[in-house]
Amino acid sequence: MSVRELVVLGTASQVPTRHRNHNGYLLRWDGEGILFDPGEGTQRQMLRAGVAAHDLHRICVTHFHGDHSLGLAGVIQRINLDQVPHEITAHYPRSGRRFFERLRYATAYRETVALTEAPVDTDGPLAVTAAYTLQARRLSHPVESYGYRIIEPDGRRMLPGRLAAHGIKGPDVGRIQREGSLGGVSLEEVSEVRRGQRFAFVMDTRLCDGVHALADGCDMLVIESTFLDEDARLAEEHGHLTAGQAGRVAADAGVRHLVLTHFSQRYTEPDEFERQARDAGFEGELTVAHDLMRVPVPKRR
Numbered sequence: 001m002s003v004r005e006l007v008v009l010g011t012a013s014q015v016p017t018r019h020r021n022h023n024g025y026l027l028r029w030d031g032e033g034i035l036f037d038p039g040e041g042t043q044r045q046m047l048r049a050g051v052a053a054h055d056l057h058r059i060c061v062t063h064f065h066g067d068h069s070l071g072l073a074g075v076i077q078r079i080n081l082d083q084v085p086h087e088i089t090a091h092y093p094r095s096g097r098r099f100f101e102r103l104r105y106a107t108a109y110r111e112t113v114a115l116t117e118a119p120v121d122t123d124g125p126l127a128v129t130a131a132y133t134l135q136a137r138r139l140s141h142p143v144e145s146y147g148y149r150i151i152e153p154d155g156r157r158m159l160p161g162r163l164a165a166h167g168i169k170g171p172d173v174g175r176i177q178r179e180g181s182l183g184g185v186s187l188e189e190v191s192e193v194r195r196g197q198r199f200a201f202v203m204d205t206r207l208c209d210g211v212h213a214l215a216d217g218c219d220m221l222v223i224e225s226t227f228l229d230e231d232a233r234l235a236e237e238h239g240h241l242t243a244g245q246a247g248r249v250a251a252d253a254g255v256r257h258l259v260l261t262h263f264s265q266r267y268t269e270p271d272e273f274e275r276q277a278r279d280a281g282f283e284g285e286l287t288v289a290h291d292l293m294r295v296p297v298p299k300r301r
Contacts, residue, residue, distance in 0.1 A: 002030040004197070004297035006222060006259065008289045009038075009045035013226045013240075013262045014067055021045050021291050022067045023262060025222060026055070027199065029150065030131055034058045035075065036148065036201050036222075042071030043078050049292050053082040058089050058127075058134070062203040063145035064096035073106040080112045087114040091126055091136070093144040094119035120146050123210070132196075137214050139205035141239040147203065147214045152196030162190040195301060203262060206239050207249070215253035219298045222289075223249065224262035229276050231266075247277030250284070256298045258282055261289040 009024030016022050022039025026046075033055040035042075046052070056079065061069050069092075079088060092100050097119055104115075120126060120136045127134040132150045139145040158173060166185045168176060176182040176190065200214040202223040215221050226240040235242050241249075243260060250258040260273050267273075270288045277286060287295050 003028050004030065006220065006295040006297070007049050007051055008259075008261070008291060008293045008295065009042055009049060009051070010291055011261045011263060011289045012039075012067065013224070013264050015265060016041065017265050019291070020263065020265075022071065023203070024071060025201065025261075026051050027150070027201075028055070029199075032057045032129075032131065034060060034150075036060050037062055037068040037203060038071035038075050039067045040070040043074040045291065046075075046078075049294075053079045054084050056084065056088055057086065059091070060134075060148045060201070061090070061092035061096075061100070062139070062147060062201070063093060063141060063143050064099040065143065065204065068203060069096075069099065069103065072100070072103040076104055076115065077107070077109045079115070080109055083112045087116060089116045089118050089127070091118050091120050091134075091148070093146055094121040095144045137210035138208075139202070139210045140208040141204045141206070145204055145239075147205070147210060148201045149214045149218075150197075150199040152198070154196045155194040156187065156191040157194040158191050166190060197297060197300060199297065204239055205241065206236055207241065207245055211241075211249055212253065215249050215255055218253060218255045219300075220257045220259065220295070221250055221253070221255045222259040222261060225260040225273055225277070226262050226264050228267060228272055231264075243273040243276035244280040247280030247282040250277070251281040255282070255284055257285040257287070257295070259287045259289055259295055 007026040010021030012020035021041045023037045024042040025036040027034045135149040136146045180187045198218045199220050200218045223246045225243040225246040227235040227242045229242045229244040
């Protein structure tokens with residue numbers, strides 16, 4: 001059975017706290033695992049969350065500030081220690097390649113796994129698989145930063161009433177799906193388009209075109225809300241979003257499930273992030289993330 005869920009490994013910005021680890025997020029997408037922004041301590045958080053090195057297939061780093069990347073060294077060495085049997089691809093801003101290389105080879109170990117580096121230097125598709133297309137968009141932060149977006153291909157939903165009207169049942173349903181027509185009846189006559197799911201991951205950034213493009217029509221948007229609205233000046237100065245800004249982005253984009261994360265250590269009351277996102281107009285499902293929680297991707301429409 002396919003599983004699509006977000007496993008939150010850490011939610012702190014800049015520094016870990018007593019209750020929040022550095023960033024780290026695993027997206028389970030059917031049989032594949034995509035690890036986003038592994039900050040310091042990610043390897044231990046994976047253990048606590050029941051995530052194995054074998055679960056990883058792709059690593060996506062938004063930028064090379066420590067709270068988003070210092071965990072790479074441990075994660076990469078664990079992948080090799082456990083001799084993961086499949087190839088793993090790592091995406092990161094090309095301008096930070098020297099940082100990736102330093103973290104990859106921070107200490108001595110024996111390489112046993114095919115880790116392919118696929119640096120990002122432009123907007124657009126990064127990978128196309130049968131299950132999804134992975135895209136990147138440039139964000140606005142003091143260092144080069146990219147957000148990531150996953151788009152599932154559209155499929156078709158069979159319509160029982162129309163199938164029955166044409167006398168199509170049993171094995172013939174599968175046959176018309178495979179062949180596109182049966183006995184003069186086209187697949188389009190007995191089905192409708194089923195929109196593929198969309199997921200976006202938006203970390204350290206000011207408001208910019210890339211934020212809106214990534215969020216557009218998402219079933220789940222994971223987005224930083226480092227500051228509360230009263231600290232909007234600080235957010236702009238340091239290249240971050242507020243809870244209200246994240247809520248407005250999600251509302252304007254038609255997001256179904258909004259996940260707020262990457263919280264400044266100055267705040268201790270998580271309910272205020274939800275309140276401000278709601279006040280900004282977001283009416284969909286909303287989660288204020290905490291470490292080790294699991295958030296299911298909404299079911300298809």
